[in-house]
Amino acid sequence: MARRTDDENGDGIGQCWLAKSEPSVYSIDDLRRDGSTLWDGIRNYQARNFLRSMQVNDRVLFHHSSGDPTGVVGTAVVVGLAQPDPTQFDPRSEGFDEASKREDPRWCAVTVRFGSRLAVPVTMAMLRADRSLKGMRILQRGNRLSVTPVTAAEFARVVKLGGS
DNA sequence: GCCAACGTTGGC
């Protein structure tokens, strides 16, 4: 099997990501309670394409958006590859997409497992104050993507700032 | 609640 080019350290940890969720919809504590969950409801093509490129064991920074506070509150691990998002076919779901056909699904979802809850939430201000995190897409002007790639170094740094 | 920024839609 081809060695993943983004597995820079050969430690089995591949690409890292940051995923946003509104805590009032689904929080890090919900994920801890559930153990794992299908990360569904993504309705943005760029974010969907990131979901499609996720691999098992990819690390995820779990970010609370529109939260109190707003910031990274934990980590998760990808445990299931992208599959069709069932909510796109459910007329009662907010994510229902009448144009999406079962034989050619438009939206997908991955399965993630709870990783950790940070001792301290890493707020936007904390992220912004750390020079080594300047490149994070969440800090760029106007970024609204709910899923963005982060580097392994950024992942490690944020976890360290979170004190766990 | 404001509003800048962005994605999507649809008329042409």
Next chain:
DNA sequence: GCCAACGTTGGC
């Protein structure tokens, strides 16, 4: 295929 209008996102 352009682009104005509209809806949504999400930090502040």
